[in-house]
Amino acid sequence: MSKNINLTLKVWRQKDAQAKGEFETYKVNEISTDSSFLEMMDVMNEQLVGEGKEPVAFDHDCREGICGMCSMYINGRAHGPDTLIPTCQLHMRRFGDGETITIEPWRAGGFPVIKDLMVDRSAFDKILQAGGFISINTGGVPDANAIAIPKVDADESMDAASCIGCGACVATCKNSSAMLFVSAKVSQLALLPQGKVEATERALNMVATMDRLGFGNCSNTGACEVECPKGITISHIARLNREFLVASVKG
Numbered sequence: 408m409s410k411n412i413n414l415t416l417k418v419w420r421q422k423d424a425q426a427k428g429e430f431e432t433y434k435v436n437e438i439s440t441d442s443s444f445l446e447m448m449d450v451m452n453e454q455l456v457g458e459g460k461e462p463v464a465f466d467h468d469c470r471e472g473i474c475g476m477c478s479m480y481i482n483g484r485a486h487g488p489d490t491l492i493p494t495c496q497l498h499m500r501r502f503g504d505g506e507t508i509t510i511e512p513w514r515a516g517g518f519p520v521i522k523d524l525m526v527d528r529s530a531f532d533k534i535l536q537a538g539g540f541i542s543i544n545t546g547g548v549p550d551a552n553a554i555a556i557p558k559v560d561a562d563e564s565m566d567a568a569s570c571i572g573c574g575a576c577v578a579t580c581k582n583s584s585a586m587l588f589v590s591a592k593v594s595q596l597a598l599l600p601q602g603k604v605e606a607t608e609r610a611l612n613m614v615a616t617m618d619r620l621g622f623g624n625c626s627n628t629g630a631c632e633v634e635c636p637k638g639i640t641i642s643h644i645a646r647l648n649r650e651f652l653v654a655s656v657k658g
Contacts, residue, residue: 475573576631582623590647
């Protein structure tokens with residue numbers, strides 16, 4: 408049953424990457440437990456604008472769990488106190504009346520703060536540009552069953568492709584590693600015949616770009632897997648390591 412709750416919000420405010428940020432505290436009242444977390448943020452911003460204050464900058468787009476832009480730390484957890492969902496699908500029923508909620512941006516060297524809760528995740532785009540694609544000519548569109556792909560491989564490739572690039576894995580990892588993201592993007596192609604032609608270049612280039620952009624090393628603690636909103640597992644990291652080892656030998 409829906410009800411209204413009152414909340415205290417401790418929100419990180421930071422003008423830009425060079426500025427020194429700090430928490431500011433706001434009160435929001437009569438928030439419906441049926442509303443989403445981002446809708447609650449909208450209410451907070453409307454309240455701030457009404458008071459003549461600058462609204463809090465935060466990323467959002469589809470609000471349907473697809474784009475991965477709604478990335479923020481909520482009470483010390485990436486995407487908040489729920490599992491297998493991004494922030495936009497988190498509902499206020501997960502919080503109690505009178506609760507204090509701490510809201511922060513991703514904190515990782517590869518994701519510099521743009522403003523407040525917004526971070527620059529263009530590093531992920533650069534990693535994809537380094538090899539997360541197929542550029543060979545595969546001809547016209549074949550019949551659906553013309554290329555035999557085992558169902559288990561097709562399913563695993565689709566699971567890897569569900570990565571939305573939100574960056575929760577990086578923000579959660581104590582080393583700010585991007586290995587789960589990179590491994591998902593490598594896996595979705597490595598499991599398909601179309602992706603094998605460029606496999607060597609893909610693994611080497613994407614890992615090299617990841618390292619160049621300042622992401623840390625993977626220490627296999629599994630924190631990334633726990634907080635991934637799409638449930639992507641660290642088994643893909645094992646595949647990336649194999650792909651990279653084979654590519655290094657070939658190279």
